[in-house]
Amino acid sequence: MAIGASSSCSIGLIPFSCPSAGSRKSLRLRHGAQLGSSYSAEESPRRLLRISADSTQKARFIARRKESVSVRQLQRPLLEYMSLPASQYSVLDAERIERVDENTFRCYVYRIKFFAFEVCPVLLVRVEEQPTGCCIRLLSCKLEGSPMVAAQNDKFDASMVNHISCESNQNNSLVQQLTSDTVIEVSIEIPFAFSAIPVQAIESTGAQVLEQILRIMLPRFMAQLVKDYQAWASGDTSRQALGTGEI
Numbered sequence: 671m672a673i674g675a676s677s678s679c680s681i682g683l684i685p686f687s688c689p690s691a692g693s694r695k696s697l698r699l700r701h702g703a704q705l706g707s708s709y710s711a712e713e714s715p716r717r718l719l720r721i722s723a724d725s726t727q728k729a730r731f732i733a734r735r736k737e738s739v740s741v742r743q744l745q746r747p748l749l750e751y752m753s754l755p756a757s758q759y760s761v762l763d764a765e766r767i768e769r770v771d772e773n774t775f776r777c778y779v780y781r782i783k784f785f786a787f788e789v790c791p792v793l794l795v796r797v798e799e800q801p802t803g804c805c806i807r808l809l810s811c812k813l814e815g816s817p818m819v820a821a822q823n824d825k826f827d828a829s830m831v832n833h834i835s836c837e838s839n840q841n842n843s844l845v846q847q848l849t850s851d852t853v854i855e856v857s858i859e860i861p862f863a864f865s866a867i868p869v870q871a872i873e874s875t876g877a878q879v880l881e882q883i884l885r886i887m888l889p890r891f892m893a894q895l896v897k898d899y900q901a902w903a904s905g906d907t908s909r910q911a912l913g914t915g916e917i
Contacts, residue, residue: 731856731876735884738849744903756797762894790814803835826858
């Protein structure tokens with residue numbers, strides 16, 4: 671088997687007192703004018719400040735793709751290959767993937783363009799072995815690129831799950847289906863530089879970027895997976911990486 675490339679806050683105000691109702695009203699009106707607000711004299715400045723502090727906008731991107739490929743079984747069955755422990759996995763592409771430990775890998779995703787910025791995500795993933803394949807889960811994601819891109823690392827959450835499997839009920843068939851089912855989800859605070867862009871436009875662009883990554887990478891990953899199976903089934907125990915880092 672092999673692996674290839676998923677607050678709120680409030681502001682408290684110091685209490686104050688005024689000697690008369692008239693002066694309290696005057697102070698409220700002056701305070702409202704300073705804030706540039708048009709609320710009535712009876713509305714609380716505390717409430718307006720809390721709303722302003724909680725107004726950070728977020729965008730959410732989701733993409734899913736399912737890729738299947740027909741594999742002709744050789745001397746050793748595909749199901750046996752899919753049942754290998756993670757310690758025997760080939761990294762497929764030594765330029766893009768490195769092994770951290772037996773079940774953990776670091777993946778350097780190709781540079782992608784998001785509006786005027788170039789982003790290079792670095793993924794840390796864990797492989798969970800399953801009866802007919804494995805599940806690859808995202809542990810963490812770090813963005814590399816310009817200073818503005820790197821500044822977003824503490825302002826987003828990402829998740830990814832990739833289920834890779836073959837049909838166990840077709841183990842005796844000469845041709846089997848190998849399937850990768852991937853879901854990626856990203857939630858990010860919208861940077862100030864993008865605040866003038868509608869949230870829907872940012873989410874649409876983000877989803878298109880994720881979908882493009884899956885469209886390009888999954889077929890390549892599946893093709894490398896088949897080649898690795900063929901090498902393993904024919905008795906090649908070297909498990910050399912197959913990729914060159916090029917997309």
